[in-house]
Amino acid sequence: MTRAFDVVAVETKWQSRWRDEGTYEVDNDDPRERFYALCMYPYPSGSAHQGHVRNYTFGDLVVRYQTMRGKAVLSPIGFDSFGLPAENAAIKAGSHPRLFTEARMAELKASLIRLGAVYDWRREVYSHDPQYMKYSQMIFLAFWRAGLAYRAYAPVNWCPGCATVLANEQVLADGTCERSGDLVERRNLEQWFFRITDYAEELLNDLESLDWPERVKIMQRNWIGRSEGVEFDLALADDPAVALRVFTTRPDTGFGVTYAVVAPEHPLVERLTTAEQHADVAELVARATAATELERTAGVEGGALDKRGAFTGSYVVNPFTGRPVPVYVADYVLGTYGTGAIMAVPSEDDRDYAFATAYGLDIVRTVQPPDDFDGGAYHGEGVHINSGFLDGLDVAAAKERATAFLEQNAQGRRTVNYRLRDWLVSRQRFWGCPIPIIYCETCGPVGVPEDQLPVVAPDDVTMDRTGQSPLATHDAFRLTVCPICGEPAHRETDTMDTFTDSSWYFLRMADPFTPGRPFDPAQVARWMPVDQYIGGIEHAILHLLYARFYVKALVDVGLATGVPREPFRRLFTQGMIRLEGSKMSKSKGNLVAPEQYFDTVGADGLRLFHLFVGPPADDVDWNEQTESLIEGCARFLDRLYRLATLEDVRWREAEDESDLAVRRAVHRCVARVSESIERWSYNTAVAALMETLNTVSKWARDEAGAHRATYDEALDLMLLLLAPMAPHLSAELWEHRHPGEPSVHAHPWPVADPALVATPRVTMVVQVNGKVRSRVEVASDVGEDEARDRALGDPSVIAHLAGRLPQRIVVRAPRLVNIIV
């Protein structure tokens, strides 16, 4: 298409100006009111894709809008530059992940600049920067000293073919390695954890104070999974000295306990298993513990549970009935939750019901289901039956009584359990931040002293096809001496989960200037919390939960004293880009590169499209009509350009009625755009501008001529409103109209004149029996009586009444009158 102006020339001109003049650099001692605007820092996968464009268009709009609102806006950027894709690419290309990563970073940076997104580049943070790594490691050690980091055995995905550990995403749906095709095994390795569960309660409670999308909060709540219940002992029938401790949230159903189950990993499995049952139990345990997590949970879909178990030969006493019930080992009970053992109530629990049915165990109802209930386990409200002293009570009352009973008779104790597990941070990977620990034969694990940080992975490595981390076999890296005793020792060769990098980068960005520590808490406290965080919904759980934990922990270990404990006050999650329905991704090769549009419709045109195409939170389907939508946005910019550079206007001296109408439209537009931006309704903000441009354009070209002051006001206001959305063209046209004056982006955000926004006369709808029969012009402050009289006197209304007498007249002046006959 032919454009009205040279898009590339205009855009590159302003991009270099913003960068060269440091327009969006902001100092930590800036006296203006502060605003921290942040987009989730990207993984550098190469030049930007449409998802980036969308994300950073929204972010840039916020930055420029808040700047015009007079705030000192902190707008940093960085790169989440560690990670598996770089490692895989390096293996393929036989190069070093750093070379690969840095090339991709440069590409992405160039795209962001061509998008016109503006940042304080002095604050750029990237995960593999040795400076950043040093502080990541300092933080790890601080957590360790505070007891928040610890070592424990945990199962990992082990590929026998590659002789290495796999990330979950490297294991295919059928349980094989994506690279070698071997069946992935489960192995126990000693690994590092962060004690995030210590913060479960706070992470849950603080969600309430956050201005986040409700569904993200719900996802986090579910992930944390708090549940209140009772822990108590089930005594072994033939040896009361041995007790099986169980956890339940339904103590009220105790009379329905017809068996008990322990997890295959449970420490009492040996003790409970009788000689006759030994073979059965051993087989079950072997199968369950060797299986991958995947196999163990396979077949769970749709609730069709393939539960497997074995009788131990032992019995425990149901404390409610006093009767012995059998104990099973079954793989549907998890060793890692609660006590790793349960009381089973098949009548009121689906899983127990399925197991009991399969193994022919008793089912005794304790809650009366409704008459029409035809399912298996019943978990609704109801009155207790078959339950001795609980009979007749409702669920809540019975819970109370049963809990009190267990406290007195079975070592019962009210407890809270969480679904949330501690955060496993070890990765058996090369391209990540090394865990700064040295293992010494005599001193045990020792932290690398601060003056020896950062621990940086060596450059002289070759990534081989197995995917095994070269650190594990690189002796120059691995072998060292103990910092305490000086004896030969070896380094930890695991690296940290990349989620650790993204858990504190926003703190570093707030103050990357203080030497010797991650940041100066006092400086950071002045910027935090982030006022507006913007990113993809895919980070709703992990990244956002880990970052929240990190900040709380950093405050507690003294590295972030005074910093608010919640990092992100407001969160916005944007929709995804889909290509004809399916998810767009690099691996599918269905990306629509933004670069091609920068040369045609320009960054402004593409940005406008992303703003206009629909609500920012909704997904965007990229299809055959997208191209023409983008062109429609470019066309709008062309029309604006033509109007702003119009030469053959007939200027007239006197103001007339049309001037007032135009001024009204323009001021209403100011109000509408401002309000739309505040509530993240960018699509309607653009629509308002399009509408206004149509009005002004038509008026300015009219034969009756245009009044200069009206035209000037209209153009200036439109350019100001457009400045955060299409920053290049707005700046260019503003400069054209105000040569030598400060840029449009330095101008305060406009305020609508209330007198012009208010409409003195409005259209009132007149309905007869709820159907619109007429519209009449009335003053906007019209009284009820006058509104009614106007409605009843309208010829079309009289015709529709056809002589019938109104039974009732509803008057909602000045909007509507409804006459009921």
Add this chain to the structure above:
RNA sequence: GCCCGGAUGGCGGAAUCGGCAGACGCGGAGGCCUCAAAAGCCUUUACUCGAGAGGGUGUGUGGGUUCAAGUCCCACUCCGGGCACCA
């Protein structure tokens, strides 16, 4: 299975507090300009009956509340997302 979200013209979407359904844009149709085209400009465009004036219908389906429902309530269908043996 449980928890969330959604469904509006040919298409993307608008309707912010229960009060004019379809703003704005795309696409379509017709016209102006032009030797012609591109670009631009103008008109029109939910469906339907009607020559027109005008009428009827219409926001996934079925009910309900209300003078009035896209909006609130109940039941359901379909689509999308999250969790998925967490006792």
